Structure formats: C-alpha cells, structure tokens
Amino acid sequence: MSDEQYAGVDLGGTTITAGIATADGRLVASRTIPTDASGGPDVVLGRITLLIESLAAETGAKTRALGVGLPGLVDVVNGEARFLPNLTTQWRGVPVAATLSAQLRCPVWCINDARAAALGELTYGHGRDARTMAFYTLGTGIGGGVAIEGKLLLGKLGAAGELGHMTILPDGPRCGCGNRGCLETLASGPAIAGEGMRLLRSGLAPELHRLTDGNADRITPRTMADAAAAGDVLVREVMVRAAGFLGIGVANIVTALHPDLIVLGGGVAGIGPLLFDEVRRVVADRVRMFPTDGVRIEPSALGEAAGLLGAVALAARSLRGDFSRV
Ligand SMILES: [Zn+2]
Numbered sequence: 001m002s003d004e005q006y007a008g009v010d011l012g013g014t015t016i017t018a019g020i021a022t023a024d025g026r027l028v029a030s031r032t033i034p035t036d037a038s039g040g041p042d043v044v045l046g047r048i049t050l051l052i053e054s055l056a057a058e059t060g061a062k063t064r065a066l067g068v069g070l071p072g073l074v075d076v077v078n079g080e081a082r083f084l085p086n087l088t089t090q091w092r093g094v095p096v097a098a099t100l101s102a103q104l105r106c107p108v109w110c111i112n113d114a115r116a117a118a119l120g121e122l123t124y125g126h127g128r129d130a131r132t133m134a135f136y137t138l139g140t141g142i143g144g145g146v147a148i149e150g151k152l153l154l155g156k157l158g159a160a161g162e163l164g165h166m167t168i169l170p171d172g173p174r175c176g177c178g179n180r181g182c183l184e185t186l187a188s189g190p191a192i193a194g195e196g197m198r199l200l201r202s203g204l205a206p207e208l209h210r211l212t213d214g215n216a217d218r219i220t221p222r223t224m225a226d227a228a229a230a231g232d233v234l235v236r237e238v239m240v241r242a243a244g245f246l247g248i249g250v251a252n253i254v255t256a257l258h259p260d261l262i263v264l265g266g267g268v269a270g271i272g273p274l275l276f277d278e279v280r281r282v283v284a285d286r287v288r289m290f291p292t293d294g295v296r297i298e299p300s301a302l303g304e305a306a307g308l309l310g311a312v313a314l315a316a317r318s319l320r321g322d323f324s325r326v
Pocket of ligand 1 (some may be wrong): 164165168175176177178179182184
C-alpha cells in the first residue's frame, strides 16, 4: 500500500462521484452516490465526507489531500462555492474547502468542474504532450478549460474558459446564461436530442423511431448517431449541423490561441466520427491565417473519469506546489 494517495470529488446536481487515486492518476477506488441536493450544503458536504472516509478505509491508506470539482462559479483562492445554479439554495458563499478540510483533516482545494476535467486531461491524458490545449465538456451543458504553456487558465474568478457560452448564432436561442445563440444552445446534449425529438414526432426519423420504440424520452445523441448510421438522413443532417456549430467555436479558439491540441470530452463526444470529422473539416475551412495540420482534435483520453481525475490532479499538484495557473 502506498501512502501517496489523493482523493477527488466530482460534484454534480444529481450525483457525487468520489475516488481515491495515486499521484500518477491511477484510480484505486471510486463510487457514485446520489447528491441529495435538496438537503442543502451541510447535508451534501457530510455525504462527501462519509464517502471519502469509506473509500479511504477500503484502500487502507491515508488520504493526503482532496480536490473537489464544483458545478458553477468557484473562488479557487478561498475554496468557496460562489454560485452553483443547479444545486438547491445555489450555494452562494459556501466554504466548501474549509468545511471538508475540518471534517477530513487534510488539505482541500476546489475548482469548477469543467476546469477540473481540463486539468485531468492536461495532467494524465492527451495534454501530457501538449503545450497549449483547449478542452470541451460536451454534455447537458457545454463547459471548457484552456491551458497555456502547460498552465491552466483560470482568470480572476476561476471562470476563464467558458467555451460553451461563446456566441455562435447572433440571433440564436436564448441560453441559460442569459445570452442568445451560445454554443451550448446549439450543440449540447439536450439541444441535439431536442431536434431528434422534433424529427421523431414529425415522422421524419424512421430508424430513430425503431431504435427508441417511438419513445422520445429515450433519444440521446448516441441513439441519434446510431439512427444516422442506419439511414436516417435528416437525423444525420441535424447532427452534422450541431457539429458544424461546434466546429465554428473550435475554429475561433484555434485562431485565437493556435493550440497544439483540442480535446472534445463529455457524452456528446461519444457520437464519434460523425462529430469529429465535421469539426475537423470546419476548422480546416475556417482557420485561414496559418496551417492547422499541427492542431490535433481528439476525444478525451480519460473519458467519463476526466472530471474526477482532474480533482485528484488538483489535490496532488496543489500539495506539492506545482499547480500553476494563469
Ligand atoms: Zn450561454
């Protein structure tokens, strides 16, 4: 048993995933439980403490530090949640790091969950051999993170890298953030599935109807990709359109940063080649100021574990003083 073990938590609106890992990002224990967000911050933080204690007991080693990814605006310096819109009471000014640190008796650091996923990819995934990287989490919402010369870009409020809220369509749909036409309104899981439901109900997606037994609630970007592969031309058109919007967002980031690497993570990235081929095509088409053949556009090497491993990376790197951010 190594005593070099670190804990990570990926807190979501409906589930908490926690894990214990070695400093090189090998998970030795992990578990997912319901958040029970309605109980408020004290209940949720208590559940996190019990979960970490039980996982640590299973591994038999002491947890040296904990990193926590939170779904919203996070004060990274003071370890406080500033605004978590998807959790009951919205957690304004909740001292997450201080509370968990007192309960678990180890140092605790907090970061936004999408930035955590980017840090995970940077530390343990494709980012290991990249200097400048942008990471997209494509799921219920679209989050992101940017690393410049190996350092995570956080900005004053830890909010730099909100790649899902760049305007892509000036008069597009209203976004949860208040703006119109954000990438999130056009290429998130619900945005894509919503178009699928519309086609299904209009009788324009026979393969999607077959794959879901006509149940619109069972439509996901993944089932839509399967329907497109099976011959649903209009479903394919919807997916390519969403991928094209994502491609515009990625092309703008490539033009601004000339990164070595773009990583597309989250459930929507599971669409696969249909998505990646179109994003690569749009980037090659729209970035005209320099050659883009050196810009890799890849699925996450860590998959669903990126956020959890990013929280572990935050703990391990912060403790040894090499978490450098800009
Ligand atoms: Zn937005």
